[in-house]
Amino acid sequence: xxxxxxxxxxxxxxxxxxxxxxxASGTAFSDYTVGWFRQTPAKxxxxxxxxxxxxxxxxxxxxxxxxxxxxxxxxNNTVFLQMINAKPEDTALYxxxxxxxxxxxxxxxxxxxxxxxxxxxxxx
Numbered sequence: 001x002x003x004x005x006x007x008x009x010x011x012x013x014x015x016x017x018x019x020x021x022x023x024a025s026g027t028a029f030s031d032y033t034v035g036w037f038r039q040t041p042a043k044x045x046x047x048x049x050x051x052x053x054x055x056x057x058x059x060x061x062x063x064x065x066x067x068x069x070x071x072x073x074x075x076n077n078t079v080f081l082q083m084i085n086a087k088p089e090d091t092a093l094y095x096x097x098x099x100x101x102x103x104x105x106x107x108x109x110x111x112x113x114x115x116x117x118x119x120x121x122x123x124x
Contacts, residue, residue, distance in 0.1 A: 002027045002113045004096055009118030012086045016122075020081040022096030022115050029077040030054050033099050035111060036070060036081045038092035038120075045095070047106040051079060059104045086122040093117045 008020040022034065036048040049060040051070040058070050069082040079096060095118075097111035105111070 002032075002098060004098060004113055004115035006094070006096055006115040006118040009094065009120045011121045011123065012083075013124050014086060014088060014122055016086050017082070017084045018086060018120060019083070020094055020096075020118055020120070022079045022081070024077045024079075024098065029079065029098070030072070030074045031100060032113075033101055033104060034070070034072075034079045035097045035099070035105065036068075036094060037097060037108065038090075038094045039117075040092045045108055047108075048081065048094070050104045050106065052104050053100075053102070057104060059106070061106075083120070086120075088122045090122045091120060093119050 003025045005023050012018045033053050035050040037045045038048055039045040047061050049070045051058045067085050071080050096115040098113040099111045101110050
């Protein structure tokens with residue numbers, strides 16, 4: 001059974017950076033497309049970005065392009081979400097999710113496995 005465990009959230013100042021990790025167990029993570037999503041109490045869960053199986057291509061939400069980057073560490077079964085130039089509106093609960101679909105899906109319903117979520121708060 002695939003399990004995703006997230007870490008790395010916390011408090012970051014505006015303009016700062018933060019890296020979230022998503023570690024998979026029970027499978028070879030490179031076989032999965034991995035997406036990142038975020039959610040606030042006021043908004044539905046929204047797409048942040050996605051990285052393809054075997055790690056090459058990435059796609060990001062247009063409004064976040066240039067400030068978020070997703071990468072993979074195949075040896076450690078880990079996917080990272082790097083945030084730079086953090087803004088208060090980035091405050092949210094962030095989730096990683098995995099699917100074996102071949103396309104870089106932005107659709108929540110395509111994802112079969114989810115991390116537990118990690119809180120990111122951007123505040124001075």
